[in-house]
Amino acid sequence: MGIGPGALEHLTPKARQAIETADVVIGYRTYIKLIQPIIASNAEVISGFMGQEVERARAAVAKALENKHVAVISSGDPGVYGMAGVVLEVAAHEKADVPIKIIPGVTAATAAAAALGAPLVGDFAVVSLSDLLTPWELIEKRLHAAAKADFVIVLYNPQSQGRKEPLARAHQILLQYRSCDTPVGIVKAVGRDGEKVIITTLRSMLDYEIDMSTTIVVGNSTTRVINERMVTSRGYNIRER
Numbered sequence: 001m002g003i004g005p006g007a008l009e010h011l012t013p014k015a016r017q018a019i020e021t022a023d024v025v026i027g028y029r030t031y032i033k034l035i036q037p038i039i040a041s042n043a044e045v046i047s048g049f050m051g052q053e054v055e056r057a058r059a060a061v062a063k064a065l066e067n068k069h070v071a072v073i074s075s076g077d078p079g080v081y082g083m084a085g086v087v088l089e090v091a092a093h094e095k096a097d098v099p100i101k102i103i104p105g106v107t108a109a110t111a112a113a114a115a116l117g118a119p120l121v122g123d124f125a126v127v128s129l130s131d132l133l134t135p136w137e138l139i140e141k142r143l144h145a146a147a148k149a150d151f152v153i154v155l156y157n158p159q160s161q162g163r164k165e166p167l168a169r170a171h172q173i174l175l176q177y178r179s180c181d182t183p184v185g186i187v188k189a190v191g192r193d194g195e196k197v198i199i200t201t202l203r204s205m206l207d208y209e210i211d212m213s214t215t216i217v218v219g220n221s222t223t224r225v226i227n228e229r230m231v232t233s234r235g236y237n238i239r240e241r
């Protein structure tokens with residue numbers, strides 16, 4: 001299930017109920033900490049590190065086969081770079097006949113968009129800059145295609161302390177198709193302590209602090225800054241009554 005981008009107020013009632021009533025709660029330890037207050041005191045908690053997704057999915061299937069109600073936690077939405085896919089794959093691989101429900105959540109992309117204004121009101125593409133599971137050549141190909149097609153582009157997993165090159169390369173690709181003045185939103189830790197929202201331009205986007213808890217929204221040719229909010233025009237005629 002998806003717990004939303006951070007604060008418990010972004011958790012849907014359905015996800016909250018599933019966590020509160022779970023016998024076993026499984027998730028990356030940072031996310032477990034965020035929802036700790038609503039985990040039942042007698043529930044078993046299995047937490048782990050980033051990169052141990054397959055192990056967590058296997059643990060979830062094993063517990064479900066013991067007839068336990070298991071809640072597997074993803075930040076945002078579980079079907080958007082989350083645990084939903086790997087749990088379904090592992091259950092099928094292990095021929096485990098267990099009921100699996102996917103409970104959606106508020107994504108970092110939509111929460112970041114709300115904090116910025118309304119940049120995603122038209123077609124947009126989400127690209128993760130992590131090459132852990134996707135070859136970098138394919139990521140570049142997708143960036144070229146999305147930029148060329150004038151999609152608003154949401155960048156996930158933009159950069160970490162030791163991994164700055166992918167964002168620099170993505171920036172160079174975007175500049176091939178978009179004006180330097182294109183509005184860019186940088187949203188760090190949306191819905192969490194330390195939330196930071198910045199609206200800048202494609203020219204200056206690399207001048208800001210960007211880490212793995214940051215979502216970047218790159219506007220398209222119709223995105224403007226209106227009253228300090230980032231807004232993409234959908235094409236409505238607002239002049240005539």
Ligand SMILES: C[S@@+](CC[C@H](N)C(=O)[O-])C[C@H]1O[C@@H](n2cnc3c(N)ncnc32)[C@H](O)[C@@H]1O
Nearest residue numbers: 005076077080107108156157189190212214215
């Ligand atoms: C593996 S993806 C998970 C996406 C998540 N399942 C979703 O639906 O939004 C992780 C990336 O999401 C973005 N992200 C997750 N939580 C965020 C938050 N609270 N604020 C800003 N970006 C966030 C960051 O770009 C981070 O590197």
